[in-house]
Amino acid sequence: MCFFFPVKAVNPIDGFRILPLPQKIEIGEKGGLMGDELSHITVKGNFTVPVLGELLDRLPGKNGNGKGITLILTDSDTPVSAEGYVLEVGKKGVTISARAQAGLFYGCQTMEQLMEDSRDFGLLIPFMKITDYPAISYRAVHLDTKHHLDRTEYYYRMIDRLARYKINGIIWELEDKLRYSRRPEIGAPNAISKQEMQAICRYAKERHIDISPLVQGLGHAGFILKHHWELRENPASDWEFCPSDPRTYEVQFDLYRDALEAMPESKYLHVGGDEITAIGIDDRCKATGKSPFELQMVWLKKVCDFAVSHGRTPIFWDDMPLKYADLWGLITNDLSDEEVLKNWNTSRLDEAIKMFPQDCIYMRWQYGDPTGLAHRLLLDWYHKNGLRVMAATAASMGDTPFMPRNNSRAQYIRDFSELVAQNNLEGILSTAWDDGSPHLETVMRGFIAQAEYGWNPGGRTIEEFIDAHACREFGLSGKQMQFLSEMEKAAFFFDGALVTSGHRNPSWGVTTTFKLIDLPDITNPGEWSAKYKKLLDRAQEESVRYGMIVNGLNEARRNALRNRYTLEVYRQTSNLLNYPVRLLEALALYDKAPNTEGRQEALKTIGAVCDSFSVVKKDLENVYSQTRFMQNPDGYISDQNDHNHLAALTNNSDWIFLYEMPMVEKVKKWLDKMEIPVSVNRK
Template sequence: MFSIRFTVITLFLLQLAVHAYGGMEHFRILPEPQSVEIMKGKGLHYNDLSFIVNRSGEDYPVLGTMLGSLPHKERNGKGVYLSLSEKEVPQSPEGYVLQVSEKGVFITSSGQAGLFYGCQTLEQLMEDSRDFGLQIPALKITDYPDIAYRAVHLDTKHHLDRMEYYYRMVDKLARYKVNAIIWELEDKFEYSSHPEIASPNAISKQEMQAFCRYARERNIEISPLVQGLGHASFILKHHWELRENPESDWEFCPSNPKTYEFLYDLYQDAIEAMPYGKYLHIGGDEITAIGIDKRCKETGKTAFELQMHWLKQVCDYAKSHGRTPIFWDDMPLKFAGLWPQILGDETESELDKSWNTEKLDQAIELFPKECIYMRWNYGDATKPAHKRLLKWYKEKGLPVMAATAASAGDSPFMPREYTKANYIKGFSQLVVENDLQGILATAWDDGSPHLETVFRGYIAQGEFGWNPDGRTVEEFAEAHGQREFGLEAGKGKTDFIQELEKAFFFFDGALVESGRRNPAWGTTHFKLIELPDKTHPGQWTQKYQKRIEQAEKEQLRFEQIRRELTEARQEALRNRYTLDIYEQNNHLQNYPVRLLLALRDLDKAAGEENRLKALDHLETVCNDFYAMRRELEAVYSRTRFMEQPDGYIPDMNHHNHLSAKSNNSDWLYLYEKPMVEKILSYIGEKY
């Protein structure tokens, strides 16, 4: 009995000691380092550090808030020492060794990027030491990225954020060791060669150059994506003469020499605006109508041959201007009949019978060797067919880059499934296994989600692009909450994000009988649900019973999210704006629930007095829509422009993207706004 009691007391004292001296289980470095060794001896607290010096003789890397406040001169106390060395450090120029002891902190790397990332890691250690009253233990971190090129995608085709917000975005991406951005410009950039293309609020070349310089100082390389053969509405809505199909602004004609003259002008402008990037992404995906006009037919080439002819021309241009071209690879796969299999779930044994690359093999000479083929898969990239395709590319000696998704356009408000972190992790592992050229986390603007809701996916790319086998997705979600908000990991403090992701599934179609607003597949015509008939009380409730039952469950989910968000806002140490965005999204997703439950109450009200009370409540809920909209847009507009500027010409839009449905913000409430109008009209007519 004594020995048991002694053991319990001993364990308790050990736990107290670990907390007092800052055991690493309370620290969350993101991305997770490759190796952390706890050393003998004492560590230090964040406020023990009184200076930082760079012994390499080079410029200091850009420092975070805490390190940046330290003087660059030795003084009394403990310091941070930076040095460059080729010995006993990772081979990667982004790798570093960070050592903490009671004497101070020593960061060593073979390159400036490694010193920068070592300082980012130290900043996080200091942050946790400050936030949770912990001592940083004596330790040695040996760290380096498993993937050299770790990019995120910025798509501004349908909206533009304020320029200062993009600067803050770069600071955050650098903090999590993302080292590249591929920016899909469309009409949000002032092309000096063709100014008619630019939106009135477009970013100037000089502004973009300054922004790229700022990013470069933080080890982030920015390269342009200028859509080419297809996705060309931003150009062809102005230049009908370059269209393949006069009725569509989607595709250029690849047989028209002026197509290339025009694209080369745009490429030159983009390269000059983003002078430090090594890539030129030329798009080339989702082509539907090549080969139908007279010029193309006269060539005698197939649609696939015409596309590959275009690809060869633009790749030659990129190469001659010092850029490596990147091309979305889906059209060759559709030509070869492999697309259904790439998206499917066939097993290895099933693929043995059906897998056929004969068409691709025969066309291999049409594939430019200087081009990087961007293999995009926004779901589970580890399925057998997809892995076979990567093997085919490797066998043919074609360079490949991965494209996963931080937001795949499946919701206008919230990316789903841990902000796609599972898929990001899986594809990152394949990049390492197959020695691919890098990875890009796309964030399509089809539904224009606020970047604050996408950032967890971007940060997941930082996490798993650096160390794909480090954390589980659930562990990452906890680490994200600690790093972003100062909410101690392991306590489920950000579980509300997962619940909010789930809530939007019901929101998507809660108010319609038919229709689709999922921006990944394009919007369709819709039919709103019926309204109660007071001459047949209870009939409406019976008809929509399952929907109402789900609405009741969603109301409980809303209350849970609201409670957890309130607690997070109270405890958060930073990034409260992100929580503001989540809060507004929570109110929005709950709005159809409130309407449904108010309609249920009206339908079930017995007696004239109760019916009038229910009617009054329904009218109040309808009028609440306008207050909710004002508040949401006030919060959103702190960082983004909520309307297209005067004079903006909308696309014909081949894909009918949700966020292109209106030049103002009406598209955000595609079903909610007309439903409110329908109910208010119904109240006026029936009551």
């Protein structure tokens, strides 16, 4: 079904920030009612009340004398979508009507937000009619637990927040974080049991969120092949299965069965299948006489048949066919339209189309700008060949550790959501890769952006979304959340401020060997500052930025009406991002000191900054650990991990401080050589 949305919609309800923005709001006669005037909530008919938010749930479920909220299930004058609803505010109260329970649930979520704004800001809810429905039927987010687990209660809280914003799907990348009963060697010692996962899924289903598993197959198989060496395509790598060994499918299908039992009502089975680096090199594969691409598609057909036979729709990342067809570079590189048209050739895909399973959904992942010509041409090719396609954008990239950047990637999410709606794709997934394992509170704004633009792609601008997010999540204005944009900028400097070589950016390939910056030479004062002038100039800029962040965070914490934990995560993250700046400034003071007395004072400052690192580290770990487990359990076996993901470098949280810990130790040794007691507590 095709839904239409305006090119730009303006919220006609001054002061209210409904998120996602409804499709249509009609203001009635002058006047309105306050949220606290509503005295009860009842149903008209024989059906159960949906799960309610905090404010609606306080209302008694019986008829009262005052103004109330009436829920109606009806096919009359309601949107065709099962998730659509009509919300009318009149002199006698509020009616919410829909043709299905999902629509009633979402109408109640909108009413909850109206009442929240009325309470928080003293706003009169105007007499009006909202007609609302989603432009995209499947609006999902991605939970990637390959490198960490959060506490079970946090998943329940997250589900409540996602449902509040009308997200209706989660694709959960399990890897070794499920306790597989058929293959117990695969699950980590702290893995979630099938019974715990079933309970989480039931809770989500009550809030109209489907949780479906992603169990990596063919590639990204280190969590399996670190135990099953006999199934490796390359004995030296745990990255790929051998697709020609029947035992591959015995193991893979056992994991699928366990995952589907843990998520018994899931719609999909995501089979992975991306980023394969070596197929066809093993004797078992060579004996088949098939090409690497043919072997991949044989594997895909078998796993798709399994999914369909178990009542699930298979989903497959689509990059490998595009690499086979030499189209990947055209889609991922920033090329002019002329260059794209000159080199665009789908002949290899056209020849291979018979190998594409028709019952599979091909997940078209594009984490940057999706509006390029090559990307749009590819969507046309899929459409012409009758293949089902789902989009995958990103709320958090693996290449940006500690926190997402660029306004939580909201513009890319918005653009891809528009393409999905225009091309009637199957849905959209907002990924959140765990390669750099940012705290999920820092990812949440990207998830909420997906909720906003998956529901109404042509609604708000990015600036309007930022303002609506600030209001909904914190009871603040967009201006009061400006510190978050500054934090995103600060993260770029933090990434490599203390090294001259090496990467901790997962998409560039994390390097465990790196070169820390040099330290000042007492015999050549000023030389160090000259050598690192550009770095120190940037540090000075970042110091000013940090002051802005601290002021903004302090104001937000004083005025926030909710989600103070999120602000505390931001606060501790910003303190970590600022630590290299403080250390660089202290070293510059020593290098530029005009005399011995000045150098001695500078050394004390350097010592104090070194001493403070343990506090920064401890404070961050204490806050993060309120929701996530900060280390792997005893006996945990790490993957070889072909990509060297940052968060896989240590079994505890030391990977977060990859450069900072050795730099502090280097500076301490340097201080010790000075033989000056710069700090009484320094060890």
